[in-house]
Amino acid sequence: MIWVGSPLLYQRICDHVLEQIRRGELAPGARVASEMELAEQFQVSRITSKRALEVLRRWGVIERIRGKGSFVVSELPDLSQLGFAGGDDAPDSSSAPITLAFVLPDASEAYGLELLYAVEERCAEVGVHLLLRRTLGQQSVEERVVEELTTGGRVDGLIVFPVHGEFYNASLLRAVVDGFPLVLVDRYLSGLPVCAVHTDNVTAARALTERVLDAGHRSVAFVSTSPRNTSSIEERLTGFRAACVDRQRQYHELTDLRSTLPGAFSPAAVEADAVRIAEFARTHPDVTAFVVCEYNLARVVAKALPGPDQPLIACFDSPTDPIDGPQFLHVRQDQREMGRQAVDLLLAQIHSEPVPTQSVVGFRIVEAATGTPRPAPAKGRPPRQARTGTRT
Numbered sequence: 006m007i008w009v010g011s012p013l014l015y016q017r018i019c020d021h022v023l024e025q026i027r028r029g030e031l032a033p034g035a036r037v038a039s040e041m042e043l044a045e046q047f048q049v050s051r052i053t054s055k056r057a058l059e060v061l062r063r064w065g066v067i068e069r070i071r072g073k074g075s076f077v078v079s080e081l082p083d084l085s086q087l088g089f090a091g092g093d094d095a096p097d098s099s100s101a102p103i104t105l106a107f108v109l110p111d112a113s114e115a116y117g118l119e120l121l122y123a124v125e126e127r128c129a130e131v132g133v134h135l136l137l138r139r140t141l142g143q144q145s146v147e148e149r150v151v152e153e154l155t156t157g158g159r160v161d162g163l164i165v166f167p168v169h170g171e172f173y174n175a176s177l178l179r180a181v182v183d184g185f186p187l188v189l190v191d192r193y194l195s196g197l198p199v200c201a202v203h204t205d206n207v208t209a210a211r212a213l214t215e216r217v218l219d220a221g222h223r224s225v226a227f228v229s230t231s232p233r234n235t236s237s238i239e240e241r242l243t244g245f246r247a248a249c250v251d252r253q254r255q256y257h258e259l260t261d262l263r264s265t266l267p268g269a270f271s272p273a274a275v276e277a278d279a280v281r282i283a284e285f286a287r288t289h290p291d292v293t294a295f296v297v298c299e300y301n302l303a304r305v306v307a308k309a310l311p312g313p314d315q316p317l318i319a320c321f322d323s324p325t326d327p328i329d330g331p332q333f334l335h336v337r338q339d340q341r342e343m344g345r346q347a348v349d350l351l352l353a354q355i356h357s358e359p360v361p362t363q364s365v366v367g368f369r370i371v372e373a374a375t376g377t378p379r380p381a382p383a384k385g386r387p388p389r390q391a392r393t394g395t396r397t
Contacts, residue, residue: 167191
C-alpha cells in the first residue's frame with residue numbers, strides 16, 4: 006500500500022486556502038479560518054491545521070497575529086507557483102515528503118532491534134523519511150520527545166513503543182485527543198482509542214505455560230516486574246494463570262522485581278533481585294519451573310538458581326545465538342510484521358483512511374538450544390494439584 010502523489014492532510018488545507026484566495030473568496034487583509042475552524046472543517050487535529058497555517062505563513066501568503074488570528078497579506082506572492090497539487094515543483098518541497106518518527110525505549114538483540122529494522126526498511130520501501138528517538142525507558146524523556154515532535158511540525162506521524170510505567174504519558178494523551186496520527190507498538194493504552202500493533206500476549210503466555218506443563222511440571226511460578234498499567238505484562242500474567250487453572254496445576258507469582266526496569270539495570274539491582282529469587286525458591290521448593298515475562302529477567306533467575314538442578318526457565322524473546330542457539334524455551338514475537346504493520350497503519354491515518362484500534366501479530370514457541378524441556382525432577386513427594394495461586 007503506497008500513497009504515491011496523494012496529498013497529506015495539512016497539504017490539502019494549504020491548497021484549499023490558496024484556492025479561496027485565487028477565487029477571490031479571501032482578499033488581501035481578509036481573516037483566514039482559525040486552527041480550530043479548519044480542524045473541524047477537515048476533520049483533522051489542531052496540530053495538522055496549525056502546520057498548514059505555518060506553511061502558508063512561510064510561503065508569504067498569510068500573516069499570523071497573536072491573539073487576533075491569521076490574515077491574507079496585502080502583497081501576495083505569485084500564487085501560480087504555490088501549492089502541493091503540482092507535485093515535486095511545489096515550493097518548500099522539502100516539507101512535502103512524509104516524515105515519520107519512531108520513539109522507543111531502546112533496542113537490543115533480545116527485543117526491539119528486529120522491530121527497528123522492520124520500521125526502517127518499510128519506510129525506505131514506501132519512500133518516507135524516518136526520525137529515531139530513544140527515551141531510554143524514562144517517561145519524562147518520552148513525554149518531552151512526543152511533545153516536541155507533535156507540536157514542532159517536524160513529523161507527520163508517530164510510532165511509539167511506550168515505556169513501562171504506572172501512568173500514561175501526558176503528551177501522548179494529548180496527541181490521542183488531538184487526533185495526531187499515532188500508532189503504538191508492543192502494547193496498547195487500555196481505554197484509549199489509539200491504534201496499536203502487538204502480540205496476543207494472553208494467548209502467547211498461555212501457550213508457553215502449557216508447553217512447560219506438558220513437560221510434567223506440577224508447580225510453576227510467574228516472575229516479572231510490576232504488571233500494573235503495563236498491558237503486555239498484565240496479559241502475560243493472565244495467560245499464565247489461565248493455563249495453570251485449566252490444567253489444575255499449582256502456581257505462584259513473584260511480580261515486584263525491579264532490576265530490569267528502565268534505569269535500574271545495574272549489578273547492584275540484579276544482585277538484589279537474585280537474592281529475592283533465591284529466597285523465593287527456598288520457600289517454595291515445590292516450584293520446578295519459572296515462566297518469566299522477559300529475557301533479561303530470565304537471566305537474573307538463571308543467575309539466582311545456578312547448578313545442575315536449576316529449574317526450567319521459560320520466557321519471552323530469548324535471542325538466537327548463531328553458535329549456541331537460544332538459551333531459554335521462549336515465545337518469539339513477530340517483530341518484523343509488527344514494524345511493517347505499524348508503518349502502513351500510520352500512513353493510512355495520515356491519508357485519512359480508517360484503521361483498526363488494535364492489530365495482532367503472530368508468535369512462535371521456540372525450544373531452548375538443549376531441545377525438549379526437561380521434565381520436572383522426580384525426587385521428593387510431588388506437590389498436590391491446586392486451582393489457586395499465591396503471590397509473593
